[in-house]
Amino acid sequence: MPAISDPAVLDALRRYWGYDALRPMQAEAIDAELEGRDSLVVLPTGGGKSLCYQIPPAVAERTDIVVSPLISLMKDQVDGLRACGYPATALHSGVPFAEQREIERDLRDGAYQLVFVSPERLLTNAFMLLLRDLNLGAFAIDEAHCISQWGHDFRPEYRQLRVLRQRFPDAAIHAYTATATERVRNDILLQLGLHDPAVLVGDFDRPNLVYRVVPRVDLAGHVIEILRRHPREAAIVYCISRRDTETLANTLTANGIVAAAYHAGLAPAPRQKVQDDFAAELVDVVVATVAFGMGIDRSNVRCVIHAAMPKSVEHFQQETGRAGRDGLEAECVLLYSPADAMRWESLVQRSAAESDDPAAAAAPQLELLAQMRHLASTVGCRHRMIVEHFGQSYAKDNCGACDVCLGEAEGLIDVTVEAQKILSCVYRLEQRFGVTHVVAVLAGADTDAVRRWNHDALSTHGIMADTPRKEITRLVHELVGQGMLDRTPGDMPVLVLNERSVEVLKGDRTIQVQRRPTRRGRTKATIETEGWTGVDRGLFDRLRDLRTRLARERNVPPYVIFNDVTLRGLAALRPTTFETMIRVKGIGRKKLDDFGETFIDAISSYCSEHGVAVDIEG
Ligand code: ADP
Ligand code: ZN
Numbered sequence: 001m002p003a004i005s006d007p008a009v010l011d012a013l014r015r016y017w018g019y020d021a022l023r024p025m026q027a028e029a030i031d032a033e034l035e036g037r038d039s040l041v042v043l044p045t046g047g048g049k050s051l052c053y054q055i056p057p058a059v060a061e062r063t064d065i066v067v068s069p070l071i072s073l074m075k076d077q078v079d080g081l082r083a084c085g086y087p088a089t090a091l092h093s094g095v096p097f098a099e100q101r102e103i104e105r106d107l108r109d110g111a112y113q114l115v116f117v118s119p120e121r122l123l124t125n126a127f128m129l130l131l132r133d134l135n136l137g138a139f140a141i142d143e144a145h146c147i148s149q150w151g152h153d154f155r156p157e158y159r160q161l162r163v164l165r166q167r168f169p170d171a172a173i174h175a176y177t178a179t180a181t182e183r184v185r186n187d188i189l190l191q192l193g194l195h196d197p198a199v200l201v202g203d204f205d206r207p208n209l210v211y212r213v214v215p216r217v218d219l220a221g222h223v224i225e226i227l228r229r230h231p232r233e234a235a236i237v238y239c240i241s242r243r244d245t246e247t248l249a250n251t252l253t254a255n256g257i258v259a260a261a262y263h264a265g266l267a268p269a270p271r272q273k274v275q276d277d278f279a280a281e282l283v284d285v286v287v288a289t290v291a292f293g294m295g296i297d298r299s300n301v302r303c304v305i306h307a308a309m310p311k312s313v314e315h316f317q318q319e320t321g322r323a324g325r326d327g328l329e330a331e332c333v334l335l336y337s338p339a340d341a342m343r344w345e346s347l348v349q350r351s352a353a354e355s356d357d358p359a360a361a362a363a364p365q366l367e368l369l370a371q372m373r374h375l376a377s378t379v380g381c382r383h384r385m386i387v388e389h390f391g392q393s394y395a396k397d398n399c400g401a402c403d404v405c406l407g408e409a410e411g412l413i414d415v416t417v418e419a420q421k422i423l424s425c426v427y428r429l430e431q432r433f434g435v436t437h438v439v440a441v442l443a444g445a446d447t448d449a450v451r452r453w454n455h456d457a458l459s460t461h462g463i464m465a466d467t468p469r470k471e472i473t474r475l476v477h478e479l480v481g482q483g484m485l486d487r488t489p490g491d492m493p494v495l496v497l498n499e500r501s502v503e504v505l506k507g508d509r510t511i512q513v514q515r516r517p518t519r520r521g522r523t524k525a526t527i528e529t530e531g532w533t534g535v536d537r538g539l540f541d542r543l544r545d546l547r548t549r550l551a552r553e554r555n556v557p558p559y560v561i562f563n564d565v566t567l568r569g570l571a572a573l574r575p576t577t578f579e580t581m582i583r584v585k586g587i588g589r590k591k592l593d594d595f596g597e598t599f600i601d602a603i604s605s606y607c608s609e610h611g612v613a614v615d616i617e618g
Pocket of ligand 2: 380381382383384398399400401402403404405406
């Protein structure tokens with residue numbers, strides 16, 4: 001049996017993928033696979049899980065089965081592997097019957113190293129019979145958290161995978177997931193009946209992601225400003241509700257940023273179209289609910305914006321995790337308002353109200369919410385807070401890749417005086433009005449309601465006339481979020497004082513909020529510039545267009561041709577011969593044969609047009 005030290009491992013890595021070295025956790029995972037030992041591999045998104053199950057069957061010359069939850073994921077993986085010359089196939093309902101027959105025949109001849117299947121397909125009698133005829137090595141269960149009810153993507157079909165252990169006692173089982181919680185991990189081990197597994201948990205930090213938390217004052221304004229930093233780059237904007245996604249997508253489009261909305265309420269066809277257009281790089285910006293998730297395989301997402309706070313750190317990590325899967329820099333911005341926590345709270349309460357014990361049903365979700373709120377409202381290193389949330393320790397003092405460590409978050413400011421003005425206004429209004437009216441009175445507005453109630457005669461009318469209304473609204477939400485003011489439940493919430501409000505009014509309590517960042521406040525993180533070192537941007541753009549054209553001709557997503565790392569490598573080293581080209585990361589034998597000449601032509605003509613040096617030593 002081959003081992004990790006076997007030169008065949010490195011040889012396969014170079015030949016198929018054009019990579020020089022394995023990442024630390026990959027080596028251990030491949031070792032377990034080659035030894036035939038069960039394993040559970042937990043690596044964050046972009047950590048390189050796929051190579052762990054792709055290399056062993058190629059080296060051991062056997063056929064392994066990969067169980068995958070979505071047809072789109074299988075298709076992308078098979079396209080990607082075929083482009084590298086790696087013998088892989090998939091059997092699912094989208095494959096025409098005649099072709100399935102052909103694939104089965106070739107499988108029996110040992111023509112494929114990997115077969116991707118859905119759990120439903122795997123457990124059919126026909127497939128079980130087919131498996132007996134193969135030189136079967138192992139089962140790799142991708143997205144293994146789908147087996148657990150405690151995860152966020154539970155799929156009942158995954159439960160049936162329990163039978164694999166009994167039916168194929170000699171085949172090893174390897175589970176892969178990016179989900180970190182202990183409970184899900186234990187559930188996977190138990191459900192799959194893993195025997196003495198190697199449990200390999202990678203580092204949860206994503207150093208290439210730059211996290212920023214920005215107090216939300218003007219949603220569309222913030223989103224437009226951030227997206228303008230990412231022209232022609234892929235971005236996902238997450239919203240809480242379906243309606244929010246459509247409103248924001250329309251606003252963006254009206255402002256010259258073409259954006260598509262995506263949510264579970266869309267009919268299947270338009271929904272699929274958004275996903276396909278995003279993968280094909282026909283659409284770069286998608287405004288979505290959490291429904292836009294697992295099926296996204298675009299590795300060059302350079303920006304993920306949360307238009308509102310997600311309901312847990314787990315969700316935050318999953319969603320921001322879709323950025324920078326290629327390892328290159330990406331920006332993740334959370335636009336935070338304390339109002340978000342209130343919105344989630346009422347959603348949680350409402351759904352818990354239907355259960356027998358509403359308080360008990362709501363408690364765990366409220367706890368998750370509180371953790372997320374803490375992360376969003378605390379001024380501390382974001383990388384550290386996320387990593388520590390998942391029970392790992394963080395070694396660096398300064399991550400150099402979050403708003404706090406970059407010195408953009410300007411800390412907390414004291415707003416006790418403003419808070420007192422707001423609270424006394426609520427008091428003057430006899431605790432009978434909602435946020436909008438309270439803000440109108442503070443701002444000194446002359447609305448119908450103000451006139452009708454004679455509120456322009458109040459001493460608090462206009463006492464915050466110098467503060468922009470959006471800012472007053474934010475402060476009101478802050479006060480509610482910090483528990484200094486209450487909002488009654490129901491459809492017509494009104495603001496009411498509580499004991500803490502009284503303490504603030506008496507001057508026994510001070511109130512602090514995060515300062516709004518100034519326009520000049522943003523600093524570039526090192527990671528945001530170093531990925532472009534030596535890259536000729538003009539050439540990069542030209543090669544990207546070439547990639548899009550080739551992808552369209554072949555009907556595959558562009559990254560299947562070359563990912564952005566490779567494209568930047570080409571635009572930096574600018575090879576004009578096969579010998580220099582093979583040195584670029586991500587170019588194996590097959591891709592060199594298939595695309596080498598076309599890219600060399602494009603590079604040569606660009607470089608002579610622009611007088612740029614070629615064949616840089618790198
Ligand atoms: P995951 O499935 O864990 O999200 P992937 O398997 O998609 O991650 O890998 C993420 C990216 O990293 C891919 O572009 C992949 O080609 C690249 N990659 C994986 N392993 C290596 C390696 N050893 N060296 C260089 N790049 C790698
Ligand atoms: Zn930091």
